[in-house]
Amino acid sequence: xxRFCIAAGAALASVIAAVVPAAAxxxxxxxxxxxxxxxxxxxxxxxxxxxxxxxxxxxxEQPVVVLxxxxxxxxxxxxxxxxxxxxxxxxxxxxxxAYLLPYVAKLGYxxxxxxxxSALALDEFLIWVKGDAxxxxxxxxxxxxxxxxxxxxxxxxQSKDTDQTLTAMIQEATGAKWIYVPFQGGGAxxxxxxxxxxxxxxxxxxxxxGQWKAGQVKPxxxxxxxxxxxxxxxxxxxxWGDIPTCKEAGLPLEAFQMPxxxxxxxxxxxxxxxxxxxxxxxxxxxxxxxxxxxxxAQTARFMKGKEFTDFVAKDEAANAKxxxxxxxxxx
Amino acid sequence: xxxxxxxxxxxxxxxxxxxVALMMAGVLLGxxxxxxxxxxxxxGVSLMLPLTFSMDPVSAIILLTSLYWGALFGGSTTSILxxxxxxxxxxxxxxDGHPMAKQGRATEALSFAFLSAGFGAMAGxxxxxxLSGWVARFALKFSSPEYFAVYFxxxxxxxxxxxxxxxxxxxxxxxGFAFASIGxxxxxxxxxxxxxxxxxxxxxxxxxxxxxxxxxxxxxxxxEEGLRFEGVKAKVSPRDVLxxxxxxxxxxxxxxxSSIIGIWMGITPGGPTAASFMSYAMAKRSSRNPExxxxxxxxxxxxxxTADHAAGSSAMxxxxxxxxxxxxxxxxxxxxxxxxxxxxxxMLFVERPDFVWGLIASMYLGNVVxxxxxxxxxxxxxxxxxxxxxxxxxxxxxxCFIGAYTVGNKAFDIWLxxxxxxxxxxxxxxxxxxxxxxxxxxxxxxxxxxxxQSMIFSxxxxxxxxxxxxVASLMAIGLALLLFPLIxxxxxxxxxxxxARAAKA
Numbered sequence: 142x143x144r145f146c147i148a149a150g151a152a153l154a155s156v157i158a159a160v161v162p163a164a165a166x167x168x169x170x171x172x173x174x175x176x177x178x179x180x181x182x183x184x185x186x187x188x189x190x191x192x193x194x195x196x197x198x199x200x201x202e203q204p205v206v207v208l209x210x211x212x213x214x215x216x217x218x219x220x221x222x223x224x225x226x227x228x229x230x231x232x233x234x235x236x237x238x239a240y241l242l243p244y245v246a247k248l249g250y251x252x253x254x255x256x257x258x259s260a261l262a263l264d265e266f267l268i269w270v271k272g273d274a275x276x277x278x279x280x281x282x283x284x285x286x287x288x289x290x291x292x293x294x295x296x297x298x299q300s301k302d303t304d305q306t307l308t309a310m311i312q313e314a315t316g317a318k319w320i321y322v323p324f325q326g327g328g329a330x331x332x333x334x335x336x337x338x339x340x341x342x343x344x345x346x347x348x349x350x351g352q353w354k355a356g357q358v359k360p361x362x363x364x365x366x367x368x369x370x371x372x373x374x375x376x377x378x379x380x381w382g383d384i385p386t387c388k389e390a391g392l393p394l395e396a397f398q399m400p401x402x403x404x405x406x407x408x409x410x411x412x413x414x415x416x417x418x419x420x421x422x423x424x425x426x427x428x429x430x431x432x433x434x435x436x437x438a439q440t441a442r443f444m445k446g447k448e449f450t451d452f453v454a455k456d457e458a459a460n461a462k463x464x465x466x467x468x469x470x471x472x
Numbered sequence: 473x474x475x476x477x478x479x480x481x482x483x484x485x486x487x488x489x490x491x492v493a494l495m496m497a498g499v500l501l502g503x504x505x506x507x508x509x510x511x512x513x514x515x516g517v518s519l520m521l522p523l524t525f526s527m528d529p530v531s532a533i534i535l536l537t538s539l540y541w542g543a544l545f546g547g548s549t550t551s552i553l554x555x556x557x558x559x560x561x562x563x564x565x566x567x568d569g570h571p572m573a574k575q576g577r578a579t580e581a582l583s584f585a586f587l588s589a590g591f592g593a594m595a596g597x598x599x600x601x602x603l604s605g606w607v608a609r610f611a612l613k614f615s616s617p618e619y620f621a622v623y624f625x626x627x628x629x630x631x632x633x634x635x636x637x638x639x640x641x642x643x644x645x646x647x648g649f650a651f652a653s654i655g656x657x658x659x660x661x662x663x664x665x666x667x668x669x670x671x672x673x674x675x676x677x678x679x680x681x682x683x684x685x686x687x688x689x690x691x692x693x694x695x696e697e698g699l700r701f702e703g704v705k706a707k708v709s710p711r712d713v714l715x716x717x718x719x720x721x722x723x724x725x726x727x728x729x730s731s732i733i734g735i736w737m738g739i740t741p742g743g744p745t746a747a748s749f750m751s752y753a754m755a756k757r758s759s760r761n762p763e764x765x766x767x768x769x770x771x772x773x774x775x776x777x778t779a780d781h782a783a784g785s786s787a788m789x790x791x792x793x794x795x796x797x798x799x800x801x802x803x804x805x806x807x808x809x810x811x812x813x814x815x816x817x818x819m820l821f822v823e824r825p826d827f828v829w830g831l832i833a834s835m836y837l838g839n840v841v842x843x844x845x846x847x848x849x850x851x852x853x854x855x856x857x858x859x860x861x862x863x864x865x866x867x868x869x870x871x872c873f874i875g876a877y878t879v880g881n882k883a884f885d886i887w888l889x890x891x892x893x894x895x896x897x898x899x900x901x902x903x904x905x906x907x908x909x910x911x912x913x914x915x916x917x918x919x920x921x922x923x924x925q926s927m928i929f930s931x932x933x934x935x936x937x938x939x940x941x942x943v944a945s946l947m948a949i950g951l952a953l954l955l956f957p958l959i960x961x962x963x964x965x966x967x968x969x970x971x972a973r974a975a976k977a
């Protein structure tokens with residue numbers, strides 16, 4: 142019996158070796174997925190979907206554990222990554238906050254404490270107003286805001302984060318002025334708009350879909366270079382693909398998107414980076430991932446290597462410009 | 473009536489052998505995580521979440537919510553037996569629950585706690601069944617000023633409570649506010665009070681404070697008093713459970729009042745912890761013999777427990793209908809909903825009635841199952857007190873430290889729990905109340921955020937707290953709660969003065 146087991150084990154091992162092209166680095170112990178948001182947040186959903194796909198398709202032989210370290214707008218998770226220098230068994234999940242947080246707050250990590258692995262998707266931003274608001278399109282809403290400067294309210298999640306950055310960009314581009322009200326998350330910003338306590342928000346599709354379905358809020362335009370993918374109608378015969386881009390709607394703003402990113406600690410072997418980039422690429426090609434992307438109306442876009450680092454450099458520069466003109470930079 | 477038909481359909485879904493078995497498993501696991509301080513319901517639910525990925529959404533949510541009910545029940549057990557709340561929402565249960573256990577009435581206290589908790593949960597679920605549409609619309613009326621007014625009511629009902637000197641209460645509360653403000657401030661986006669220590673960036677969790685102040689603090693005091701728990705010789709028999717159940721209807725007024733407070737705090741953003749504190753405060757104020765509170769008064773167990781569970785179950789409604797998580801556990805469950813492919817929000821009731829009503833039906837069944845299971849464990853838990861302190865004491869220390877570590881997977885939290893333990897010990901020696909500190913830590917930062925958001929709304933004018941009938945009446949109730957005890961004591965003072973003068977003359 143024992144001999145049989147050994148034989149079976151050896152056979153299994155050779156099968157695995159045959160299936161997986163002899164990658165130079167393989168995990169040798171359980172892997173931690175460090176999530177830079179609290180449970181239920183956008184990054185949390187992202188990491189847990191990736192975890193469930195990896196488990197289902199057996200893309201990694203070792204078990205994967207998800208750890209939430211969302212304190213300090215996610216800085217807690219990145220600092221944890223910094224502390225795990227050289228340990229390729231800790232994978233950090235985040236957004237563009239990985240390289241933007243150190244600009245706006247004095248934190249115990251630098252962007253160079255992380256090794257870029259890949260991005261899997263771009264989350265979109267839209268201008269949403271109340272369902273029964275009198276504005277037909279984005280242009281009309283911006284004109285209304287211009288007519289009464291500093292009286293319309295824009296809700297968003299957190300402070301000096303993506304929503305407020307986007308609001309600052311719109312103000313810069315159009316000359317309108319809003320009162321920005323920071324809430325704890327996109328969910329609160331959505332209900333505040335549905336209840337009519339604020340005039341608009343810049344939520345991601347997934348954060349407002351429940352309210353849009355009920356007709357409590359409506360989208361005016363999306364900050365994407367092209368329209369979103371066609372979808373089933375969400376409300377009143379309109380789906381995600383029917384929303385005009387903000388450029389089409391006449392706002393002089395190119396695009397504003399948030400990458401869903403994956404990082405490793407500094408000083409990990411290059412083979413380990415390649416290993417995870419490869420796993421993430423496989424994840425991005427599964428039907429489960431396509432279904433998640435469609436359901437949350439994000440844009441699927443896999444990036445690794447130079448393509449990813451170029452994207453980061455460009456995105457960092459664009460955001461840093463806003464941080465400087467708003468006076469948020471701390472260092 | 474339409475809701476009633478949907479509910480019957482929901483029962484058909486929930487009442488299968490498979491689902492009832494899931495409820496039993498969920499409740500038992502929940503009791504386990506609830507009993508261990510620190511390893512509360514949010515941790516338990518996130519640990520179970522990956523297991524649910526392969527289940528259908530109805531089974532998954534039944535498992536997770538049952539675990540939640542179980543954890544709420546388990547949290548009260550340790551409050552009563554060891555003065556160590558398993559969950560922050562059972563802190564108020566320690567006030568009278570633990571003195572009862574010390575007097576050898578552990579079985580009675582536990583039975584009261586579980587039965588009234590079951591009653592509260594039922595009240596919450598019945599409300600969801602009957603008024604789901606109305607409550608969802610009402611909750612949309614709430615914005616930051618109304619949120620602040622609700623928090624203000626909670627603090628106000630607690631400040632004038634008496635017991636310790638008001639000065640000491642305020643010192644304790646102020647310390648709680650200070651701890652709550654450590655870390656990233658979401659309104660300004662700045663880091664506060666961390667002194668560039670990375671470990672403080674995520675703030676100080678109130679769970680750590682509860683573990684330290686109550687758990688470690690209590691053990692330090694017990695060690696000083698002679699290394700044993702009082703009330704050890706309590707007789708335990710299943711018959712006592714029944715006898716207590718028969719006594720429960722006597723407290724119908726407390727049950728009713730606490731259910732209303734709990735439901736109110738559950739659908740508004742107060743949450744279970746605030747609900748249990750407020751309910752305790754109201755019970756003591758309206759009691760004919762308030763001096764009995766804190767010394768083992770059954771009403772002091774029934775009131776917070778009923779409100780805690782009424783709030784816990786009615787908080788599910790804003791989560792499902794609006795997509796606002798009412799508690800940390802609800803936030804984890806909402807993440808689960810999204811992974812299962814459901815969008816919480818107003819249309820969930822229309823699009824997936826099988827899911828929503830299956831869940832609501834399972835809340836009825838789950839709570840009945842939970843009450844039966846926990847009542848069956850009462851004799852077992854009560855007999856834990858018979859174990860010599862030299863064995864149980866170190867075990868509690870270990871459990872406390874494991875719990876502290878689990879909260880955020882940080883070794884630093886263990887030291888922090890120890891520090892809070894020393895603070896808790898000093899507080900007891902110097903006769904400072906611990907509860908206001910915990911209350912301020914749990915809802916202090918939320919109250920601060922709501923206040924500052926209101927100030928952004930109004931561009932700095934306090935008149936926003938009187939700007940509509942809803943917020944104005946909430947603030948008025950809050951002020952009344954704050955001022956009534958003052959007026960009462962001044963009037964008594966004046967009367968004493970007058971009678972003294974009359975006596976002289």
